[in-house]
Amino acid sequence: MLNAFQQKANRVGDNVFAASRQVWLAGLGAAVVARDWAEKEASGVFRTLVKEGTAVESRAIRLVGDQVESSVTKANVVLKRTRATIETVVRAYTDTAVGIVRQSIPRLAQGPASSAKVSARRPAKAAKQARKSVQRGKRAAKATSKR
16 A cells, blocks of 8 residues: 555656646747747837837827917917006006196296296295195104004
């Protein structure tokens, strides 16, 4: 019986050894097939992949470029509108300031003789008004602090 058991164990061991050897040989065969494929056929597949990648990259660059161009165009439109608005506002303020100056000093435009009279009377009047407004400001500050 011991002899029969040893024979069975030897057969199992031989089968395991044969199976592992077959796995080893299959691995070697796969490596050789892969090497041959890489040498003969893979270069064509690699070239195809590079070609497809190049096409996708150029489409992506074109798409991004179009979006950047569109953004720059929109920014330029906003800049032009802003510039026009600022120019309009500055012109309006300038015209208003010129009108105020012309109304405030109408006699200076008439000539040097009348401007001497104006400059003799107006500074005193302007100083008096300034003193009054300063006094009003002081009174308002006192009233506010008492509250």
